[in-house]
Amino acid sequence: MTTRVRFAPSPTGPLHIGGLRTALFNYLHARKNNGVFILRVEDTDQNRYVEGSEDYIQHALEWCGMVPDEGPKNGGAFGPYRQSERSSIYKEHVNLLLEKGAAYYAFDSSEELNAAREQAEKNKETFRYGSQNRLQFKNSLTLSKEEIQTYLRGDYVVRLKVEPGKTVTVFDEVRGNVQVSSDLIDDKILIKADGLPTYHFANVVDDKLMKITTVIRGEEWLPSLPLHQLIYDAFGWDSPQFMHLPLILKPSGKGKLSKRDGDKEGFPVFPLQWKQDTPGFREMGFLPEGMVNYLALLGWNDGSDNEFFSLKNLEAKFDVEGVQKGGARFDYEKARWINHHYVIEQPTEELIQNPYVLEILKEFPKEKYSSIVALVKERLYTLKDLEQETAFLKTPYDYDEKGVAKVRDKNPVKVLEQICILLERAGVGGELKEQLFHWAKEEGVPLGVVMQSFRLSLVGALSGPDLFEVCALLGKDVSLKRVQNFINYLT
Numbered sequence: 107m108t109t110r111v112r113f114a115p116s117p118t119g120p121l122h123i124g125g126l127r128t129a130l131f132n133y134l135h136a137r138k139n140n141g142v143f144i145l146r147v148e149d150t151d152q153n154r155y156v157e158g159s160e161d162y163i164q165h166a167l168e169w170c171g172m173v174p175d176e177g178p179k180n181g182g183a184f185g186p187y188r189q190s191e192r193s194s195i196y197k198e199h200v201n202l203l204l205e206k207g208a209a210y211y212a213f214d215s216s217e218e219l220n221a222a223r224e225q226a227e228k229n230k231e232t233f234r235y236g237s238q239n240r241l242q243f244k245n246s247l248t249l250s251k252e253e254i255q256t257y258l259r260g261d262y263v264v265r266l267k268v269e270p271g272k273t274v275t276v277f278d279e280v281r282g283n284v285q286v287s288s289d290l291i292d293d294k295i296l297i298k299a300d301g302l303p304t305y306h307f308a309n310v311v312d313d314k315l316m317k318i319t320t321v322i323r324g325e326e327w328l329p330s331l332p333l334h335q336l337i338y339d340a341f342g343w344d345s346p347q348f349m350h351l352p353l354i355l356k357p358s359g360k361g362k363l364s365k366r367d368g369d370k371e372g373f374p375v376f377p378l379q380w381k382q383d384t385p386g387f388r389e390m391g392f393l394p395e396g397m398v399n400y401l402a403l404l405g406w407n408d409g410s411d412n413e414f415f416s417l418k419n420l421e422a423k424f425d426v427e428g429v430q431k432g433g434a435r436f437d438y439e440k441a442r443w444i445n446h447h448y449v450i451e452q453p454t455e456e457l458i459q460n461p462y463v464l465e466i467l468k469e470f471p472k473e474k475y476s477s478i479v480a481l482v483k484e485r486l487y488t489l490k491d492l493e494q495e496t497a498f499l500k501t502p503y504d505y506d507e508k509g510v511a512k513v514r515d516k517n518p519v520k521v522l523e524q525i526c527i528l529l530e531r532a533g534v535g536g537e538l539k540e541q542l543f544h545w546a547k548e549e550g551v552p553l554g555v556v557m558q559s560f561r562l563s564l565v566g567a568l569s570g571p572d573l574f575e576v577c578a579l580l581g582k583d584v585s586l587k588r589v590q591n592f593i594n595y596l597t
């Protein structure tokens with residue numbers, strides 16, 4: 107049997123990092139098993155629909171390299187892949203349940219339901235519409251044929267008729283057996299008053315019709331699983347395999363990660379920019395390789411200490427056994443560290459084609475792009491760090507006070523004057539270093555003082571990339587000017 111999995115987001119806004127991780131694990135499970143990865147858009151809740159989210163989701167998947175095999179964009183044999191285009195399918199299927207007596211029409215108005223709810227509250231009970239009280243309501247189990255026909259001309263919903271006293275057992279690949287008494291499950295609505303299906307109903311019908319073999323989704327859906335099982339049972343269908351992924355937790359480890367955490371602590375929670383004001387990982391300087399690798403670590407490992415996995419690697423390695431039960435703590439520093447690995451790995455010539463890199467480089471001469479990036483690449487955790495790491499290329503700058511204090515009483519001016527002489531004589535090539543070190547040895551000036559003074563004059567601070575390479579990049583005239591500026595500053 108071909109493995110078929112689906113990523114089934116609701117287009118209610120941008121994709122959260124948790125959603126993207128669900129997509130990734132689906133994609134990997136498909137690739138690992140030579141299966142099919144499907145994108146299904148669950149857009150039956152018109153109130154929550156947000157314009158632009160479907161495109162966003164498609165782009166985010168493509169950016170990560172997880173192009174769906176079937177979906178609204180590229181079609182497939184099991185479409186349509188937008189639930190809003192499948193209404194007739196749900197109608198047809200709910201009719202099957204109605205005919206079997208596994209579902210029924212309900213005509214209660216919201217006022218009537220609210221009154222019942224209030225009464226339950228007064229009695230300190232949780233309100234439920236189910237086997238214990240369904241016969242007290244206005245529905246096709248309690249009304250005459252004529253009354254039903256009349257009511258069917260107005261608003262109505264269709265509810266699942268849950269049999270009482272049964273133990274519903276479902277198996278989750280990550281968590282094992284989950285058991286619930288059917289007495290605790292409501293007669294859930296399958297078709298709403300607007301004629302559209304609820305999430306639960308459409309989800310089960312589509313998973314069946316699209317021949318999904320494994321449902322992989324977030325843990326927040328685990329409580330719905332017994333209900334889904336009852337819907338499969340009502341149809342007499344076999345259910346697929348289920349795999350519920352652990353929550354992604356706040357950096358503190360307490361509670362579910364939310365957009366607000368990102369806003370507060372300055373990290374993205376979306377893969378791509380959403381609207382004008384919310385940058386995504388891409389805009390914050392992540393490479394898709396870094397993004398994918400970090401996502402994979404949120405709740406999965408291969409049993410070793412290895413933390414670097416390319417998408418190709420993951421496609422071969424991913425397995426259910428590696429999925430953890432407990433929540434996965436989000437750690438932005440770790441995400442940056444993983445991304446760093448891919449920035450270093452990417453050839454400079456490729457990096458300087460990246461639009462985010464070009465945006466930062468555009469104020470420098472084109473012929474220097476390559477040497478600038480090569481010089482600072484090792485220091486980049488995100489592409490955005492390039493801004494800060496190339497700051498030294500621009501004048502004017504301030505001198506780091508603490509750095510200056512380290513050399514001030516060690517006669518830095520003598521060193522700097524000698525550097526000027528050597529710059530004039532030897533230029534910025536390899537000889538500069540040789541001659542400067544030779545001079546320092548002869549004069550008994552510690553190399554530390556030489557390098558610190560020179561570095562402060564060129565970049566204003568004591569840290570930065572290789573000094574002689576910086577000097578070569580700046581060129582003789584700019585370097586000389588900077589050394590002279592620093593002499594002026596010191597005297």
Ligand code: GLU
Binds near residue numbers: 322
């Ligand atoms: N539409 C649901 C969501 O947005 C899908 C849940 C599922 O995969 O069953 O999360």
